[in-house]
Amino acid sequence: MIKHLLSMDQLSAGDITHILDTAEQLQGVTDRPIKKLPTLRGRTVCNLFYEASTRTRISFELAAKRLSADVINFSADSKSSVAKGESFKDTAWTLEAMGVDAIVVRHGSSGAPQQLSQWATASVINAGDGAHEHPTQALLDLFSMRQRFKDLSDLKVAIVGDIVHSRVARSNIKALVTMGAAVTVCGPPTLIPPGVRSWGVEVSYDLDAILVDLDVCYVLRVQAERQSEQLLPSLREYAALWGLNSKRLAHLPEHALVMHPGPMNRGVEIAADVSESPRSIILDQVANGLAVRMSLLYLMLGRTDDAEVAAGVTGA
Amino acid sequence: MSRYLISGGRVVDPASGRDGHADVLIAEGVVAGVAERIDAPDAERIDASGAVVAPAFVDMHAHLREPGREDEETIASASAAAACGGYSAICAMPNTDPVADSASVVEKVWRAGRAVGLVEVVAAGALSRNLEGHKLADLGEMAMSPARVRLFTDDGNGVQNSLLARRAMEYLAGFDAIYAEHCEDAALAAGGQMHEGERASVLGLRGIPAEAEEIMAARDIALAKLTGCRLHLLHVSTAGTVELVRRAKAEGAAVTAEATPHHFTLTDAALDGYDPNAKVNPPLRTGADRAAIVAGLADGTIDAIATDHAPHAPEEKDQELTYAPPGIAGLETALGLTITELVAPGHLTLMQAVARLASTPASILGLDGHGGPLAPGAPANVVVFDPHGSVTVDPARWASTARNTPFAGRVLTGRVLHTFFGGSETARDGAPLGAAVDA
Structure with missing residues (x-):
């Protein structure tokens, strides 16, 4: 080891x-x-x-x-x-x-x-x-996915939100790509790091377009200071375009899971009812x-x- | 005063165009003769067979830290380091404490350099008061002081205010002085730790985009054309800036540029292990940028190799990467990196290398007596180096107080054997000479 x-x-x-x-x-x-x-x-x-x-x-x-x-x-x-x-x-x-x-x-x-x-x-x-x-967050996330899906190699996973500032995203992308999963990163262009495609992921700016074909929707925390750094017009707009709410949840395939590394900003990247829905395995994580x-x-x-x-x- | 006969070496002297074997006699502080064979039985004979005899180097860009941070470097220790590196003149950047923004400070630096006497310490002056970018520093008084300041810069900061930049250039044009810019748009670069790109993304470090440099370089070139002021771009780090300078020169603008050994040697891959010694501003860029700098040095777009010697205390570099200050100490590795990275692979001839290290920077700064030509009567500012000799970089043995280098342990080709300043031998085989130090 x-x-x-x-x-x-x-x-x-x-x-x-x-x-x-x-x-x-x-x-x-x-x-x-x-x-x-x-x-x-x-x-x-x-x-x-x-x-x-x-x-x-x-x-x-x-x-x-x-x-x-x-x-x-x-x-x-x-x-x-x-x-x-x-x-x-x-x-x-x-x-x-x-x-x-x-x-x-x-x-x-x-x-x-x-x-x-x-x-x-x-x-x-x-x-x-x-x-x-x-890294240990990525390992526990894989563990949680494996409890539900057994085989990680064909999973379709979207990581949604502030990729550029996220250590959770980096470790999870590496772990998922290593295990053979197909990863899409999704969020506003200002929060997607330069050169991210070289990590072996797809990039989308449109959450609604990718939701329908996911096994896991992994939502990242978005911090309020991203507004003052001119990365976002407002958290309200973020929630409207990239927040996982119940309407979007309804478009996820029935078997798909919702994950979040915590701590959550309910009402921004994830709606309270989504985080508490049976699809969410946040407490399992x-x-x-x-x-x-x-x-x-x-x-x-x-x-x-x-x-x-x-x-x-x-x-x- | 001692007489030296440097015999059997290959004289490489860009200012006269001489490249061939000759003896060089140094007497009474000047070059007393350069000829195929000189007999001088009373002179100390220095065997230079296999070595190159050239005008000693001129560094347009060094941070001596005195006054203010004498724990990091002093004018004396930097002078000794410069002598060991083959230099006869170094330009002292003004970001000291107090800032060199007045005649009294530049004169103090210049006089301290003279007192040490190992190299000529050329004082640069600040463009703006306290480097704050708001009000002009005492430009004329510094230019007219005994220190005769020729190069003005807020190095460490780019001048963000375009009107101040314009006014400084207009004013300096009247003194035939140089406006030298640390090209960096502060807002674009804010918080950056390294070059913005794939590597910074992977390492989770905030990047400084190439455009932060290029935007200001383009602005300054436009303002230099407007004002007629001489513009010098410090530590060019991107392919885009090299191209901007190339185009400006083709258009006849009075623009010169320098590049550092670390920028023509390393890329942002040097940050992979989070080594604070590879953190520098402007940051190490991509392989394509590095290649463009090498090409710029080869075709003369980039006029000078300058060290941006930036000494830092060990405890300041021995921190988390994001807290460590940027900078690389470079006076004692410049020749080795130049030979290893530029001459040995065939990018530059020895003549071109000596031009970038010595004659061109001397001529930009208007430093009479430095950079050659090695002609009878000229001050004996001479370096003898072995272009094939190897040296392992060992900062513990440096004359500089600083130890911060990403090159520790690297074996470089190109070894400084003797340095002469005004006819006195100031360093021999990597060690400063005691008599000169005490003087």
Whole structure:
């Protein structure tokens, strides 16, 4: 298994399948009366979060704890060293000196996890960096799709919204293309990155035209500041042209799913009734994040020769 | 004063057109003779067989950081770095603290350079007060000061206000001075970390489009035609700008241009690992842009190779890419990159390379005594370099205080052996000479 997970580029279709299969096995643990495996006993995982996050940080923390790892949380928004102006590199060295085994990092600057991996000997897991990647989100999204569709290779997926600023879009596009899915990105031209066709996707500016032929409509969060950056005339216009409302939902094929990485702006990119409709698997995504992150930590940090661990998983 | 006989080298001197083997005698601070064979038993003999003897280089674009950021570089350390790189003159950009926007600051920089005495430090002046782009700096006073400022620029910022640009050009034309532009439309470039294109999209970094440079280059060329002012375009980075300059020159406009070694060597692929040392402004562009710059240097559209030497403290570069300041320290790698990337592959002859590094920039700046010709009586500003010698880039060994380079560890062809400034040897084989440093 890889030492660091920085980008979906690092994972082949076989790797992804292995991670998802392992997650499937580990998901059983959640249903047991004692929700813990001893796999990472004695290991230390640090959640290093330079950006506010609820679901990702909690999901990683819970995943590590379910595997019996010790977890420390370091958030830039708390009264931490960052407030005193300690550099990213010094923080990395400090964690090194304390002997952590893995650093789960969320950072507003694209590439920060890659830089961290050059300074630290611990495993680095990218929990979202700037507008670059969010690999574990893509893995949990694939896991969620696979629960419903079994085979990812023929799926028709649209990723709708602010592609240019979205790390979720980048990781999901790479993951889906690797698995053989057909991906269309859709949104206003100002939010579609230059050269996006080289990623192996189709581009559409017309959501209504592509809806009718989708298996998954993956909706991205659109932030209010895109208006002040002259990228959008208004959120109202965005909602009218690219928002997934109940009228559009009716045009989706009956089997098609609605997904969203959260947090949602209800009424902008997705209508409240759509997010709560039976077609939406948004809460499944959240739940599956735990199993997928357990799987990753297990595969990246676990000792494969540990018989107890193997028994724990196969017995699940 | 020492006498040196540089013997057996190949003299490459664009200003006189000489390209052939000759001995060069340096005495009393000047070139005392250039001939096929010179006997001077009392002179220190420097064996230049296999090496090139040329006018020492002239860098139109260097950031010396003094006054204000002496932790990053000083006039002394930059002078030493320049000497090691084969330079006899460097043009000090005005974005210091305080900004070189008045006669007192440019004079201080110029005098400090003279006191160090390793190269001629040519002070550039700001176009606008405090580089803010609102009011003209003391252009005439700087031009008439002992520092005799010839090149004015707000480098680091493009002049956004077209009226200010026009007025500055009109005013400077009266002094036969140069309006030098850092071409960048601030709104188009805002927040940009690298060249806008496929790579920036993949890396999730905000891009700076080529058009941010080209729009201002086109405006300035139009204004230079309107005002008759001499225009110099700093660090040209895009194929479109090269073409704009080519067309302007064909139309007879008084436009010159420079390109940096990093722009003719690297592309935006250098950012793939998020290396802050490859973050520079203007950004590294595409392979097509790089090829256009090489072609522009070959056909003379681009007049000069300039380093845009931009020293930064290690802790400033050792940050997340988006927080790290842009810039590459280049005084000690310019010759190696020029030979490796331009001469060795056959894009430029040695004569053309020396012209871009020495004689053309000297003539643009009106620097008498620099850039050749290597003729009897001329100040002995001379470089001896081995065009086949290899050198591994090791910033820890630089004379510059800076260490920020994306070329660390690269093996380059082209090695500076000796640099002479005003007849004194200022650097030998990559090390500044102590006596001259102490002077």
